[in-house]
Amino acid sequence: MAIRLTKPYTDEDELREIAGVLASGHLTQGPKVAEFEDGVAQVVGCKHAIAVSSATAALHLAMCALDIGPGDEVVVADFTYPATGNVVALRGAMPVLADIDLEHFGMDPSSLEPLLNDRTRAVIVVHPFGLAAPMTEIVALCGARGIPMIEDAACAIGATYLGSQVGTFGAMGCFSFHPRKGITTGEGGMITTNDDHLAERVRRLRNHGAEKLDGSLAFVEAGYNYRMSDILAAVGVAQLRKLNHIVAARRAVALRYTAALADVPGLRCPVEPKGAFHTYQSYVLLLDSESNRDWFLSDLRSRGIECTIGTYALHAQPFFSQSFGYTPGQLPRSWRAYTKAVTLPLFVGMTDEEMGTVIGAVKEAAHSLPARG
Numbered sequence: 001m002a003i004r005l006t007k008p009y010t011d012e013d014e015l016r017e018i019a020g021v022l023a024s025g026h027l028t029q030g031p032k033v034a035e036f037e038d039g040v041a042q043v044v045g046c047k048h049a050i051a052v053s054s055a056t057a058a059l060h061l062a063m064c065a066l067d068i069g070p071g072d073e074v075v076v077a078d079f080t081y082p083a084t085g086n087v088v089a090l091r092g093a094m095p096v097l098a099d100i101d102l103e104h105f106g107m108d109p110s111s112l113e114p115l116l117n118d119r120t121r122a123v124i125v126v127h128p129f130g131l132a133a134p135m136t137e138i139v140a141l142c143g144a145r146g147i148p149m150i151e152d153a154a155c156a157i158g159a160t161y162l163g164s165q166v167g168t169f170g171a172m173g174c175f176s177f178h179p180r181k182g183i184t185t186g187e188g189g190m191i192t193t194n195d196d197h198l199a200e201r202v203r204r205l206r207n208h209g210a211e212k213l214d215g216s217l218a219f220v221e222a223g224y225n226y227r228m229s230d231i232l233a234a235v236g237v238a239q240l241r242k243l244n245h246i247v248a249a250r251r252a253v254a255l256r257y258t259a260a261l262a263d264v265p266g267l268r269c270p271v272e273p274k275g276a277f278h279t280y281q282s283y284v285l286l287l288d289s290e291s292n293r294d295w296f297l298s299d300l301r302s303r304g305i306e307c308t309i310g311t312y313a314l315h316a317q318p319f320f321s322q323s324f325g326y327t328p329g330q331l332p333r334s335w336r337a338y339t340k341a342v343t344l345p346l347f348v349g350m351t352d353e354e355m356g357t358v359i360g361a362v363k364e365a366a367h368s369l370p371a372r373g
C-alpha cells in the first residue's frame with residue numbers, strides 16, 4: 001500500500017461531538033460554532049475569531065470588509081494556493097504579485113517594498129507550509145504606510161513568530177480547516193482580528209448582510225452565506241483539543257526527515273528560521289535548479305510514496321498571466337519553488353518504517369536524479 005501524503009487525525013472524540021450536535025437538533029451556525037470560535041480565539045490570542053465555510057471565504061470577506069474594489073492594488077505573495085490571489089480579482093482589484101525568499105518560501109520584504117504605492121490598499125502575506133513569513137519587516141513596511149496587512153494563515157494554525165501566534169500580526173488572519181491543514185473540519189475557515197469594526201462587518205457579510213436592529217433582522221448590505229455549520233464546528237472543537245499533540249507529532253517526523261536528509265546532495269530540507277516555530281503542515285524539499293523535479297516525483301510514486309509539488313506560482317497560472325500580463329518565470333524565486341519543490345508524506349501516526357521507506361526512497365531518487373529534460 002502506498003504511503004499517503006497526509007491523513008487527518010480523528011478519533012472517537014469527533015464522533016461524540018458530532019453526535020451531540022445531531023441530538024441537539026441545532027445544525028446550522030449555533031452554539032458549537034461559538035464554542036469553536038472561542039477556542040480558536042484563545043489559541044491564537046486574538047479578540048475575535050469568526051468561523052466561515054473555508055479560508056477562501058475568509059480571504060474574500062477580508063477583501064470585502066476593507067472595501068477593496070476596482071482601481072485598487074493588493075500585493076499578494078506569489079507562491080501560494082490560487083485562492084489568495086483570486087479573492088483580489090473577484091473584487092475587481094489588481095493582484096500585484098510579490099516574489100518570495102527561497103530560504104523560507106514566504107514573501108520577500110525587499111520584493112514587497114518597491115510594489116507599494118498610492119493605489120496599494122492591502123497586502124496579503126502567506127505563511128507557507130506552517131511557517132510564518134518574516135513578520136517584523138513586513139509589518140514595519142505596511143505599518144509605516146498605513147496599509148492593512150492580511151495574513152493567509154491557511155496552513156499555519158499554531159505557528160508562531162517571535163512568540164506571537166500567526167493571525168495576530170495584521171488587520172485580519174485567515175485560517176483553513178481543509179483536511180490537508182493542521183487541524184480540520186472537512187471544509188472550514190476562520191477570520192481572526194482584534195478590530196471590533198472589522199469583526200462586526202465580517203460577521204454581517206458572513207450572514208447575508210443581516211444585522212439585528214431593535215430585536216429583528218435588517219438586511220443592511222448585500223452579503224453572503226459563508227457560515228459554518230454546527231456539525232463541522234463540532235469536529236473543530238474536538239480537533240482543537242488535539243492541536244498541540246498534532247503539531248508535536250508533525251515536528252517529530254520533520255525532525256527525523258531533516259536529520260536523515262540534510263546532507264543529501266541535490267536537495268535542501270526546510271528550515272526553521274530563528275524566532276519562528278514551524279508546524280510543518282507540509283514538509284517541502286527544494287531541489288537544485290538544474291534537476292528534473294517531475295522525474296523525482298514519478299520516481300518516488302513508483303516506489304509507493306505519495307508526493308506532490310510544493311504549491312503554485314500565481315504569476316505562471318493562465319488566469320493571472322492572461323488577466324494581468326504576467327509571464328511564467330517573471331518572478332524567478334517563486335518560479336523556482338513552483339518548478340523544483342517536492343512535498344513528502346507527513347501525518348500523525350506515521351510509523352518508523354514508513355519514515356524509513358520515505359527517507360530511503362528520497363536518497364535513491366536524489367542519487368539517480370537526471371538533469372532537467
Ligand SMILES: *Cc1c(COP(=O)(O)O)cnc(C)c1O
Nearest residue numbers: 054055056081083154155176178
Ligand atoms: C488551502 C489554502 C487556501 C484555501 O483554503 P480553503 O479552506 O480550502 O479555502 C488558501 N491559501 C493557502 C495558502 C492555502 O494553503
